[in-house]
Amino acid sequence: MAEWVTACPDWEERIVNRQSLIPEPLFSDVAEIAIEVFGSLIVPDMDGLPRMRDVMPQWVFEFVGAIFGALDIEAKRRLIKKFFLLISKKNAKSTIAAGIMITALELNERHLVEAIILAPTKEVADNSFKPAAGMIEFDAEIRERYRISKHTRTITHLATESTLKVIAADDKAAGGSKAAFVLIDELHLFGDIANAESIIKEATGGLMSKPDGFLIMLSTQSKKPPAGVFKTELEYARMVRDGRTADGKEFSDNTYLSVLYEFPQSFIKSGAYKKPENFYITNPSLGYSVDEAFLISEYRQAEAKGEQALIEFEAKHLNKEVGLNLRSDRWSGADYWLAQTDDTLTLDTLLERSEVVVIGLDGGGNDDLFGLSTVGREKNTQHWLSWSYAWANPPVLHNRKEILPELSSFAKDGDVTFCENVGDDLIEVANICVKVLRTGLLHSIAVDRYGMEPVLQTIQNEIIASNYVCPTDLFKSIPQGFRMTGAIKATERALASRSMWHANQPLMNWNVGNARVTQSGNAIQVTKQYAGFAKIDSLMALFNAVTIIATNPPSQSSEGVDYFLNNYIIG
Numbered sequence: 001m002a003e004w005v006t007a008c009p010d011w012e013e014r015i016v017n018r019q020s021l022i023p024e025p026l027f028s029d030v031a032e033i034a035i036e037v038f039g040s041l042i043v044p045d046m047d048g049l050p051r052m053r054d055v056m057p058q059w060v061f062e063f064v065g066a067i068f069g070a071l072d073i074e075a076k077r078r079l080i081k082k083f084f085l086l087i088s089k090k091n092a093k094s095t096i097a098a099g100i101m102i103t104a105l106e107l108n109e110r111h112l113v114e115a116i117i118l119a120p121t122k123e124v125a126d127n128s129f130k131p132a133a134g135m136i137e138f139d140a141e142i143r144e145r146y147r148i149s150k151h152t153r154t155i156t157h158l159a160t161e162s163t164l165k166v167i168a169a170d171d172k173a174a175g176g177s178k179a180a181f182v183l184i185d186e187l188h189l190f191g192d193i194a195n196a197e198s199i200i201k202e203a204t205g206g207l208m209s210k211p212d213g214f215l216i217m218l219s220t221q222s223k224k225p226p227a228g229v230f231k232t233e234l235e236y237a238r239m240v241r242d243g244r245t246a247d248g249k250e251f252s253d254n255t256y257l258s259v260l261y262e263f264p265q266s267f268i269k270s271g272a273y274k275k276p277e278n279f280y281i282t283n284p285s286l287g288y289s290v291d292e293a294f295l296i297s298e299y300r301q302a303e304a305k306g307e308q309a310l311i312e313f314e315a316k317h318l319n320k321e322v323g324l325n326l327r328s329d330r331w332s333g334a335d336y337w338l339a340q341t342d343d344t345l346t347l348d349t350l351l352e353r354s355e356v357v358v359i360g361l362d363g364g365g366n367d368d369l370f371g372l373s374t375v376g377r378e379k380n381t382q383h384w385l386s387w388s389y390a391w392a393n394p395p396v397l398h399n400r401k402e403i404l405p406e407l408s409s410f411a412k413d414g415d416v417t418f419c420e421n422v423g424d425d426l427i428e429v430a431n432i433c434v435k436v437l438r439t440g441l442l443h444s445i446a447v448d449r450y451g452m453e454p455v456l457q458t459i460q461n462e463i464i465a466s467n468y469v470c471p472t473d474l475f476k477s478i479p480q481g482f483r484m485t486g487a488i489k490a491t492e493r494a495l496a497s498r499s500m501w502h503a504n505q506p507l508m509n510w511n512v513g514n515a516r517v518t519q520s521g522n523a524i525q526v527t528k529q530y531a532g533f534a535k536i537d538s539l540m541a542l543f544n545a546v547t548i549i550a551t552n553p554p555s556q557s558s559e560g561v562d563y564f565l566n567n568y569i570i571g
Contacts (some may be wrong), residue, residue, distance in 0.1 A: 094131055132155060360540075362541040448478055
């Protein structure tokens with residue numbers, strides 16, 4: 001067999017030209033048998049109970065062929081083990097999933113083999129089980145070979161005693177699974193489950209000892225920014241497809257096949273994805289399970305209902321990734337936020353490029369996040385540069401489970417720290433403040449004085465312990481509530497005028513998307529209480545820092561380290 005690759009670096013050209021994204025099967029004879037079995041299955045929820053071969057588009061059979069045609073019969077080893085399919089809603093995903101798993105049972109010759117469909121909720125599990133059961137119940141040709149247990153969502157092949165079981169993540173049935181064939185449905189919903197990663201590991205643990213096994217992951221886009229296991233898997237799938245990492249390095253994993261029906265970035269940036277004539281790009285079953293007239297009608301209705309309805313339509317029916325969770329009461333700066341990214345920004349590069357720096361802090365209780373944002377004024381351009389961070393104390397793990405998937409993703413990004421002990425966050429905050437102070441660029445630390453005394457005392461102690469003098473005017477008290485209107489609007493203007501740049505951190509995208517605004521007269525307010533569990537601490541820290549940087553503080557870099565040595569170091 002010739003060397004094979006699963007990357008599809010020319011996918012943008014191929015998807016626009018309606019060409020296949022799926023490579024030829026590695027073993028065509030095996031693929032042909034599987035396609036024949038799959039094609040003969042009944043589609044139970046269609047009038048007349050047609051066979052798959054009569055109602056499914058070509059890409060479906062190519063996908064089935066790639067899965068089953070990756071099996072080396074002689075070696076009893078599947079050369080491509082993992083498959084990821086990202087496709088818009090209503091493209092017969094559940095029917096395809098059921099057909100693939102029934103095909104696996106039909107082709108399997110070993111006894112007592114386990115196959116599972118893992119769903120995020122019991123409702124989705126029921127929806128996944130029904131088409132699988134229907135394919136057998138309504139087909140006299142195969143009905144006698146199976147036993148169906150609806151209350152346990154189990155289908156048993158009588159000859160081999162092999163089973164297909166549909167289980168839900170929330171009923172804890174995945175523990176100890178020895179499944180050889182695993183299909184995960186609606187992966188995007190697992191992004192909202194705090195322990196999703198461990199659940200999936202339990203469900204897929206049996207694949208370690210099953211060289212002929214497979215894992216298939218199916219999903220549409222989420223109606224909010226990707227998080228948790230969905231975000232991690234989607235990013236990896238894109239690297240495999242592109243043959244490159246996010247920073248452009250060559251990458252390959254030929255045991256993994258990703259088939260992602262999404263728009264090229266050029267379509268997103270130009271707005272061409274909104275044109276109905278381009279809807280086919282993320283709807284490869286258009287004209288089959290997807291009715292074009294219905295899709296356009298749904299789009300027009302979403303337009304009429306408002307921005308939130310449109311965002312949800314684009315995520316579900318056009319597979320467009322949600323960048324910020326925008327709503328009608330959003331902070332206005334969110335409209336410009338994603339356009340003002342600078343991927344080269346880190347704390348270190350911000351310090352190298354700045355002539356003066358302000359640190360903003362925002363902290364809540366022990367079960368809340370502690371947010372930090374640095375804002376530097378860039379030499380020559382006078383642009384504002386920002387970099388942010390956040391800390392989560394142990395009580396967050398117990399009291400803020402709703403946001404654990406997001407926080408875990410940000411921790412992997414390197415933008416959040418889960419503290420082992422309450423108070424560790426203050427030490428790390430103080431260390432960053434000392435680091436910036438040491439450069440001679442630090443103008444001030446902007447804080448809401450209310451409830452921040454322990455933070456300020458810790459920072460002072462760390463400065464003194466490092467043999468530095470703590471300037472008496474280092475801490476600036478920032479008015480909160482409606483009195484922060486000036487800082488909020490100054491940030492909006494800086495983003496809109498392209499004179500502010502940020503480090504393109506998912507943490508801050510999340511914060512910005514969570515921000516909600518209330519207005520009283522000409523004053524506006526963004527509060528943590530109004531944002532609820534969806535935190536905005538690092539954004540509030542940014543507003544604190546902007547309050548000071550907007551006053552145009554004098555440059556520190558002209559005096560720099562010499563000034564620092566003469567004024568801040570003891571002795």
